[in-house]
Amino acid sequence: MPFIHSHTDHKPLCHETELLIKDIHILAEQVGLLLLGKHRHVASILAAKSRNITFSTQTMIDRAQRQLTVSTEIERWKRDGWLFQMMTWISVRMENTGVTLVSQAPHTNPAQHGIDGLAIVLTSTNKISALIIAEDKYTENPRKTILKEVWPEFKLFEKGEFDSQLVTQTTMLLGNLSDDEVDEMIENDIYKTSNRIYRAGITPLHKNNTPTKRKKLFKGYDLCVTGSLQGRRQALTFSQPNIRDWMDDFSVEIYNFLETQRS
Numbered sequence: 001m002p003f004i005h006s007h008t009d010h011k012p013l014c015h016e017t018e019l020l021i022k023d024i025h026i027l028a029e030q031v032g033l034l035l036l037g038k039h040r041h042v043a044s045i046l047a048a049k050s051r052n053i054t055f056s057t058q059t060m061i062d063r064a065q066r067q068l069t070v071s072t073e074i075e076r077w078k079r080d081g082w083l084f085q086m087m088t089w090i091s092v093r094m095e096n097t098g099v100t101l102v103s104q105a106p107h108t109n110p111a112q113h114g115i116d117g118l119a120i121v122l123t124s125t126n127k128i129s130a131l132i133i134a135e136d137k138y139t140e141n142p143r144k145t146i147l148k149e150v151w152p153e154f155k156l157f158e159k160g161e162f163d164s165q166l167v168t169q170t171t172m173l174l175g176n177l178s179d180d181e182v183d184e185m186i187e188n189d190i191y192k193t194s195n196r197i198y199r200a201g202i203t204p205l206h207k208n209n210t211p212t213k214r215k216k217l218f219k220g221y222d223l224c225v226t227g228s229l230q231g232r233r234q235a236l237t238f239s240q241p242n243i244r245d246w247m248d249d250f251s252v253e254i255y256n257f258l259e260t261q262r263s
Helices: 024-035 039-046 058-068 073-095 142-159 163-173 179-190 211-217 243-260
Strands: 003-010 014-021 100-103 117-122 128-137 196-202 233-237
Touching: 003 073, 003 211, 014 073, 014 211, 024 039, 024 058, 024 073, 024 243, 039 073, 058 073, 058 243, 073 100, 073 117, 073 128, 073 196, 073 243, 117 163, 128 142, 128 163, 128 179, 128 233, 142 196, 142 211, 163 179, 211 233
Parallel strands: 014 233, 128 196, 196 233
Antiparallel strands: 003 014, 100 117, 117 128
């Protein structure tokens, strides 16, 4: 597996999962496959299922490599945020083994609008036991970004402002179920805020990478996602001495993996 997860309970504020790289080469391979649209293959790998990698055209590989190559800071920020979303997509699937999990495919382009991450945990009788809503921000300004971009989004989800979007996305993800089953989920499960688990993904500054200082990043979480159920307030952190240099090096690893996919 590419990650090790380190868990910190910031009770009663939130529960934090810290991403620690275990194998950069495996991670580069899995993110490279996601860039090629092979999210089902990566999901199989993470579920320990053997599966051959399907063919990718030269054009697909060329495009993915171009998307990894940036020439301006704006392009760099967009690329880095996009790759971070793919890392957190992998993390969600790693953390939810042994359950029936259906997740939205990673975004297909940098800076794509929409929910950063959406996953559904189903019961054995095809009821929604959890709806995981993720906002991922790869930034040198973690606290400011959380305050201005993450908490406002979570508040709107809690108020029901994005319920139409959730219905659209979840019903698309659950297209294998019957219309009656999906309609029952809409009526009984999707609108329940108690089913919603929020996941704030952020990059703490390396100098502040201690449990106490990371906890301060999430001050106010319980004001936008209220209630005593701490498990609804999840945090995901990933820290490096320089997040831009790290992602530049990681992009090279992915680029080199993509080159191996040429026929």
